[in-house]
Amino acid sequence: MNKEAGSKNLMDKIVSLAKRRGFIYPGSEIYGGLAGTWDYGPLGVELKNNIKKEWWKRFVQGRDDVFGVDTAILMNAKVWEASGHLKNFVDPMVDCRKCKARFRADKIDVSKGCPECGIKDFTPPRSFNMMFKTFVGPVEDTASETYLRPETAQGMFINFKNVIDSMHPKLPFGIAQIGKAFRNEITPGNFIFRTREFEQMEIEYFVKASDWKKYFEEWLKEMHNWAESIGISKIYDREVPDEERAHYSERTVDLDFDFPFGKEELYGIAYRTDFDLKSHAEKSGVDILYYDEETKERFIPRVIEPTFGVDRTFLAALVNSYAEEDGGKRVVLKLPPKISPIKAAVFPLLANKENLVTKARRVYDSLKDSMVHDSGFIVAWDDRGNIGKRYYAQDEIGTPWCVTIDFQTLEDDTVTVRDRDTAKQERISVQELIQYFSERLK
Numbered sequence: 161m162n163k164e165a166g167s168k169n170l171m172d173k174i175v176s177l178a179k180r181r182g183f184i185y186p187g188s189e190i191y192g193g194l195a196g197t198w199d200y201g202p203l204g205v206e207l208k209n210n211i212k213k214e215w216w217k218r219f220v221q222g223r224d225d226v227f228g229v230d231t232a233i234l235m236n237a238k239v240w241e242a243s244g245h246l247k248n249f250v251d252p253m254v255d256c257r258k259c260k261a262r263f264r265a266d267k268i269d270v271s272k273g274c275p276e277c278g279i280k281d282f283t284p285p286r287s288f289n290m291m292f293k294t295f296v297g298p299v300e301d302t303a304s305e306t307y308l309r310p311e312t313a314q315g316m317f318i319n320f321k322n323v324i325d326s327m328h329p330k331l332p333f334g335i336a337q338i339g340k341a342f343r344n345e346i347t348p349g350n351f352i353f354r355t356r357e358f359e360q361m362e363i364e365y366f367v368k369a370s371d372w373k374k375y376f377e378e379w380l381k382e383m384h385n386w387a388e389s390i391g392i393s394k395i396y397d398r399e400v401p402d403e404e405r406a407h408y409s410e411r412t413v414d415l416d417f418d419f420p421f422g423k424e425e426l427y428g429i430a431y432r433t434d435f436d437l438k439s440h441a442e443k444s445g446v447d448i449l450y451y452d453e454e455t456k457e458r459f460i461p462r463v464i465e466p467t468f469g470v471d472r473t474f475l476a477a478l479v480n481s482y483a484e485e486d487g488g489k490r491v492v493l494k495l496p497p498k499i500s501p502i503k504a505a506v507f508p509l510l511a512n513k514e515n516l517v518t519k520a521r522r523v524y525d526s527l528k529d530s531m532v533h534d535s536g537f538i539v540a541w542d543d544r545g546n547i548g549k550r551y552y553a554q555d556e557i558g559t560p561w562c563v564t565i566d567f568q569t570l571e572d573d574t575v576t577v578r579d580r581d582t583a584k585q586e587r588i589s590v591q592e593l594i595q596y597f598s599e600r601l602k
């Protein structure tokens with residue numbers, strides 16, 4: 161199989177597994193879909209929440225210098241004038257006159273003709289603003305026009321003054337948030353890689369002008385450490401050239417991941433200078449200055465922005481963890497246990513033996529009681545089919561441990577714990593199960 165066919169194959173398998181096992185469904189599917197939207201199912205929402213939880217723990221709760229916020233998606237339209245998005249958040253769009261396919265002019269080689277039909281007959285490139293316009297209030301007049309946010313960043317810039325007035329941080333410090341962003345992408349595609357509604361995890365890290373280079377490098381390293389911590393490898397830094405950089409950035413590095421469809425941006429880090437705060441100060445007329453108690457100076461700090469797409473993290477985690485064994489019969493998602501949607505599955509060896517089922521239910525309930533509420537440790541129950549099938553079904557969704565209650569359990573209160581990655585089984589006493597899992601999740 162050539163590489164391209166193999167990669168397509170891998171994406172197809174991931175998309176199909178995601179739908180079949182309740183990770184991700186096509187958006188508005190019963191009405192024929194809505195391009196560029198996807199819905200997360202019962203297992204998908206757990207995996208996605210685990211990614212967000214890990215990120216929040218690491219970058220907000222685990223640090224003294226980063227403050228979390230959760231700002232409104234709808235903001236005063238003046239935000240987007242000041243941020244430059246109204247004028248600059250545009251992509252060049254071309255249409256093929258022959259087959260009517262539409263492309264981003266910067267993502268295809270126009271000189272080679274249409275990627276769909278091969279004909280070289282494009283409309284001239286037109287600028288297309290990617291923000292979704294909407295109306296606030298019942299009357300659709302221009303006074304109440306605004307936009308769904310295309311990035312979470314602006315919610316943090318417009319609250320800069322609130323955060324310094326209420327939390328009194330000293331530079332360097334950051335504001336972080338996780339939330340939805342919306343972009344009317346010209347060509348959404350590659351599953352959840354490029355969608356019109358997605359989630360971002362962003363940090364605006366404010367520094368003194370003289371320090372920006374140092375903190376840029378530090379955050380770049382932090383981003384790699386984060387990816388590694390959730391099992392994502394094969395990330396390549398790409399210095400973004402002047403002509404490709406966003407209007408606010410003086411330096412950008414993209415962290416590209418080896419997706420099956422090519423090396424593409426997973427995350428980005430940008431030096432946004434004082435562009436945003438300065439524009440908001442000018443436009444709003446509000447004094448947005450930081451006061452340095454040591455030097456008695458007032459100034460607008462500079463900002464480093466590490467930005468992480470939640471959905472692209474999700475996709476990279478699936479791609480990285482997908483494995484086939486046993487000649488393709490066994491599919492395993494080798495997700496790090498801390499982000500696996502389900503941590504342990506509990507089975508009675510035989511579903512028709514009442515004493516086994518009763519005992520297994522007791523083990524299941526006790527695990528649920530002691531783990532789920534505190535740590536989001538999710539336990540599943542399965543008594544369908546034979547034990548081998550149940551193992552395979554759990555492997556496919558990345559469950560790291562399967563606990564089986566068998567006849568020996570009734571005698572000595574031990575169970576088997578089967579490890580997803582080694583397929584080895586250990587006998588553990590029921591009393592020690594909680595400790596066993598807690599240690600392995602650390």
Ligand code: ATP
Binds near residue numbers: 343354356467
């Ligand atoms: P691209 O070049 O792929 O369009 P971008 O450079 O416009 O991306 P940023 O503005 O830097 O992306 O957005 C920050 C992060 O948000 C990206 O690194 C990515 O993880 C995520 N992201 C951006 N656009 C989308 C999208 N349409 N769908 C899913 N995630 C996205």
